[in-house]
Amino acid sequence: MTLQDLRRKIYEIIFEADTFWGKFFDIVLFYTIILSVIVVMLNSVQSLHELYGFWFLLIEWCITILFTIEYSMRIWVINRPVKYIFSFYGIIDFLSILPTFLSLIFISSHYLMVIRMLRLLRVFRVLKLVRYVGASDSLWLAAKNSRLKIIVFLEVVVIIVVIIGAMMYLIEGPEHGFDSIPKSVYWAIVTITTVGYGDIAPQTIAGQSLASLLMITGFAMIAVPTGIITAEISRAEKRKNTQICSYCQYSDHDDDASHCKKCGNKL
Structure with missing residues (x-):
């Protein structure tokens, strides 16, 4: 040898x-x-x-x-x-x-x-x-292929928590613990993720109603990225291949590939 x-x-x-x-x-x-x-x-x-x-x-x-x-x-x-x-x-x-x-x-x-x-x-x-x-490979490819959709979704979530946080700052005010917009946005993030530390909580009916709506929205939002990734998993399964190009380290090859999809060298 x-x-x-x-x-x-x-x-x-x-x-x-x-x-x-x-x-x-x-x-x-x-x-x-x-x-x-x-x-x-x-x-x-x-x-x-x-x-x-x-x-x-x-x-x-x-x-x-x-x-x-x-x-x-x-x-x-x-x-x-x-x-x-x-x-x-x-x-x-x-x-x-x-x-x-x-x-x-x-x-x-x-x-x-x-x-x-x-x-x-x-x-x-x-x-x-x-x-x-190999399911981890499919999950990674699915997340990679749907990253733009997930980024847009996260941007929407950020917009929602900022708006809700600002509204809670106006509704509750410093007397109920919402003494700044950043702290109110922090509360909105904790609430929409259903964590609920309980360090600050709305006291007014309007604030509690808005908090309830945000909690329900948080549960609904769990399904969005899950659905996006699930839709991509079937496509990722078709491309699953463990061969790695020794020249460029590219790994996303078709099952029947004999040459690298990226640099063209033989696998």
Whole structure:
């Protein structure tokens, strides 16, 4: 086996999930990520840190070494390593190994522990590539394809809460806790999302009526983005493909595609 063949084989395992070893790699990566996050969380508990601090540190270093090898392999096998390094997942991959090495320099790694939690973002890479959880890919494509509709919907929501907030400021006024328009808009956001903290509440009949209308509107608004995304899921299913172009990293290919839809190189 030549060096080029080895690179291609490793590339198929790391970046594609159609093969047995590709699926196996993604499954191992998934559980390793989960384990690393659990270790970070448990290590933040003082009583557990005092009892099992050594073992937590040992597991942390083992996982970091594995992630470092994986990160190096990704850079080695890809045709455009610079593009990967500065991509979203490339930065996340780098941040997943950086804190442990920095802890050698900075003895107090309390804040570095929080950065380690970013490893959880790597789960999205696995969920996107593993065929047996391919529904996440469909959901992502559906959200991506309907993003303009969702943006318009969110703009409408913002307009509604601003108008309602301004109306509540006029109706209730400072004597009932609505002492500014921004605070009234905050109340409108809390109400329309059905959170209802209860820190401020309308006291007048007009204000309570408007609040009731806003609550009902909030329930109705849940169905809007759900319907938009659901309508796109069926279309996304038709385009579901786990092949990633080794040149431009484009992944939205048809099932029968042999060449990249974006750059034209062979998959």
